[in-house]
Amino acid sequence: MELRQLEYFVAVAEEAGFTRAAARLHVAQPGVSAQIRQLEREVGEELFDRSGRTVRLTAVGEAVLPYARAALAAVDGMRLVVDEFTGLLRGRVVMGGVSAPSVLDLPGMLSGFHERHPAVEISLVETDPETLVDGLQSGRLDFGLLGLGGALPPGVEVQVVVDQALVAAVHHDHELAAGRSITVAGLKGLPLISLPVGTGLRTVLEEVCAQAGFAPHVAFEASEPYVLGQLAGRGLGVAILPESAVAAAAAELHVLDITEPSMRGRMGVVWREGGPKSPAARAFIEHARRHLPSL
CATH class of the missing domain: 3.40.190.10 (Periplasmic binding protein-like II)
Incomplete structure (x- = not known):
């Protein structure tokens, strides 16, 4: 059993189809089908019901899915730990916010982080304050910049x-x-x-x-x-x-x-209390807080 097979299995389950899973994984659809067939031979049971217009998990597939996700998460966690020990950060940081005044020099802050950690991808998402705070609390966003009016909800930290x-x-x-x-x-x-x-x-x-x-x-x-x-x-x-x-x-x-x-x-930068789990996101928040003023 290979990690690639588990990754393909999870993708097909979440996308409810081999073609959509292949597009998500950036591989050819026949390759996905072949790997799933190999996985089914190894476990001795069919994992998907292919009889309908959409692909559905069988009862065995439903039972196996949480373990496949846990195995992939464990491997990701192992890689993050190794990266922390070696000082190499990888991953993706998602920052939400609004347009920032020039006094903040966000481009300078971002370029400084990229120079130190070139393997980390940074996504900037423009959104409204309510969606931004919700994204922080749910984990969809790691960090944010927004105008401050009323009190922020519990669990969100801020630096003006x-x-x-x-x-x-x-x-x-x-x-x-x-x-x-x-x-x-x-x-x-x-x-x-x-x-x-x-x-x-x-x-x-x-x-x-x-x-x-x-x-x-x-x-x-x-x-x-x-x-x-x-x-x-x-x-x-x-x-x-x-x-x-x-x-x-x-x-x-x-x-x-x-x-x-x-x-x-x-205006303040905001993040989830306790910080994100990702080492890359934690490093980004520390860098941003050092680079940006604290009022």
Whole structure:
């Protein structure tokens, strides 16, 4: 019995078909069928029912599947332990997040890790905050970057890496362009331009407006902070955005401080409490936390 046979067996079971399993494994379909036949001869029983339109596990196949998965997991674990002892990291790290301000230098952080651990693959997944946190808790994601608003759920650790003032920005022809600041109460009834619901900036905006006794009137939403300024620069409303995002449309914008109270936008890197099991992911988190600021 070979590990390759077990790998093929698990793939066919999970994909419910030999063709899909072959595509997943990047091998020819006849090769998968041959290896499964060989495995069935060795165990003395058929593992799949091939009589229908889809391939299904037999009762014996159902009973064998957990042991096949456990054997493959054990081999992966053995390889990881050996890699740790030899100092060679392999594997894949999945980082979820949103667009990051230039002050964080994420490209520099990523390139520095790649230079030290070239055998580790890194996947960057752009997602919304709720999905990101869920991905951390379920293990689909190893690490994340998101705007901070309300409290994070238990089991998620955070390191604040950005803390900057939120400002209001309008076109130079806007009636507010004659002033230098605006109170939170002064935002009532104005068409605002903001990040979507659930983001850290939007949560802060909604909380301070609620404290002032009103709900903000958000006329336009955009998922990228710099786009908020561009929309305000076209005269579409009052953008609420981080100071660092003003530069993208600075020539078209008049910026006002927000007072009574002031608002701040924070971003943090987040990871599952206790860290991921993968040595590669643990090393990535340690590297990122050293490279990025701690505020």
